[in-house]
Amino acid sequence: MEHLLNNRVKQIEISGIRKFFNMVSEYQNVISLTIGQPDFYTPEHVKVAGKNAIDQNFTTYTHNAGYPELRKAAAQFLKAKYNLSYNFETEVITTVGASQAIDIAFRTILTEGSEVILPGPVYPGYEPLIRLCGATPVFVDTTKNGFRLTAELLEEKITEKTRCIVLPYPSNPTGVTLSAAELIEIASLVKGKDIFILSDEIYSELVFEGEHSSIAKFIPEQTIVINGLSKSHSMTGWRIGFLFASEYLTKHMLKVHQYNVSCVSSISQKAAYEALTNGIDDSNRMKEEYRKRRDYVYNRLVNMKLDVVKPNGAFYLFPSISQFGKSSFDFAMTLVKEAGVAFVPGSAFSDMGEGYVRLSYAYSLETLEEALDRLEGYLSIKQ
Ligand SMILES: Cc1ncc(COP(=O)(O)O)c(C=O)c1O
Structure with a gap:
């Protein structure tokens, strides 16, 4: 009966972010920076x-x-x-x-x-x-x-x-x-x-x-x-x-x-x-945390010689990985398997995201540090 369904619905796919997240959850001991969800509790x-x-x-x-x-x-x-x-x-x-x-x-x-x-x-x-x-x-x-x-x-x-x-x-x-x-x-x-x-x-x-x-x-x-x-x-x-x-x-x-x-x-x-x-300024406290994390992650990526635009908002960084000669999906998958760290392949954000990966820094500084150590360790072996 599936052939009877609305073609437009059949043709759309679940988001590449979710797909990747689901795939990553099958691997053990992977630090995932894939989800765009604040890590704070609701006030x-x-x-x-x-x-x-x-x-x-x-x-x-x-x-x-x-x-x-x-x-x-x-x-x-x-x-x-x-x-x-x-x-x-x-x-x-x-x-x-x-x-x-x-x-x-x-x-x-x-x-x-x-x-x-x-x-x-x-x-x-x-x-x-x-x-x-x-x-x-x-x-x-x-x-x-x-x-x-x-x-x-x-x-x-x-x-x-x-x-x-x-x-x-x-x-x-x-x-x-x-x-x-x-x-x-x-x-x-x-x-x-x-x-x-x-x-x-x-x-x-x-x-x-x-x-x-x-x-x-x-x-x-x-x-x-x-x-x-x-x-x-x-x-x-x-x-x-x-x-x-x-x-x-x-x-x-x-x-x-x-x-x-x-x-x-x-x-x-x-x-x-x-x-x-009563919570009109609740986000200020979280924003200060995000700012620290943004600076930390940005500096680490720059030190790894990755080409990245310094973001001014939200909680993501989008470094280029084109120098590694792999599609963003293959690169992200290799990182999961060989470095134990997960970022979303840029291709999840339209064809124009090919050649990039997305890191979310809606995670604690300790988690970010460990994830970046793993990335750095992996890149230093490859270079
Ligand atoms: C740019 C953008 N718009 C909309 C949404 C969806 O927000 P909501 O959870 O409020 O539906 C998101 C969630 O990640 C987003 O990044």
Whole structure:
């Protein structure tokens, strides 16, 4: 009966990150730096808010977009942190993680034949959802430009069919952030065209130097901002994301959301409210830890003579391994078998990630040190 299934669904694959992670778990004594999940616990006061929600019987459906106080807190958070203005009554939707926000945004703005421009290498969560809509991903190669998307690179790829540009900064897998000046150039290029910007800002609270800038500041009516608490508040399992956009977009996205999930778990919503009010700066403590780790891992990789861009956000590094003459998958697999250390092959992040591996530093310094010792030991034998 399998032949009867939707071809688009049959053709997409599970993410290369997961595939590799599953493969690695079959090997013994491997230190894995493969997962993009904070290694901190959810802040205590947020956990208490979740428990209280259950005890106080806040366990029913809520408004489809999330209960109003939560949306208000989310809008205030964006205003306080990034100076973005959204009306909580009409322009904010609470979603099941950033993942569901991406899905409902694409399903609302894309139709058959639409083209979506993405800067490669890129997080693998977008392409399959674009394909499920019958749309086509178009990749811009950013590898020659320090992984930065520019208005110039973008312009070459824009066609009549372009409906959306994905701006995933701070970036997974490269950690690169774009400055306000770079975003203004992109905004000027796109302004007035029939193109939406999907700005995935899930790592916005993890920017090390300078402030996070959102393109929504410069082109609000064409931008859909995606954010959430998975990374900033170490709440991946609570599944809390947000969509912010003009009402003419949210009123349609909300229908997709409604028929998809009705609403996000009421218990998670209460925890999210606590995070966005009393925990507005919770991420600072984690960010300082990440900064130390970033500096440590970056310096070690540079000392190993690996070519790597110093990241300014998120918790990843994306060194080149092209000098070793192997595909990124074979190189990563060899490291697992011969060095006992696992990184994600760059090819999991589109063809443009070929020749790189991704290291996540959402791990303790001790774990990072041991993993890098193993890498260094292996490389010193090979050179
Ligand atoms: C760039 C990016 N967007 C979205 C997500 C998904 O976030 P969530 O767990 O909130 O669905 C991730 C998770 O790794 C990510 O790296």
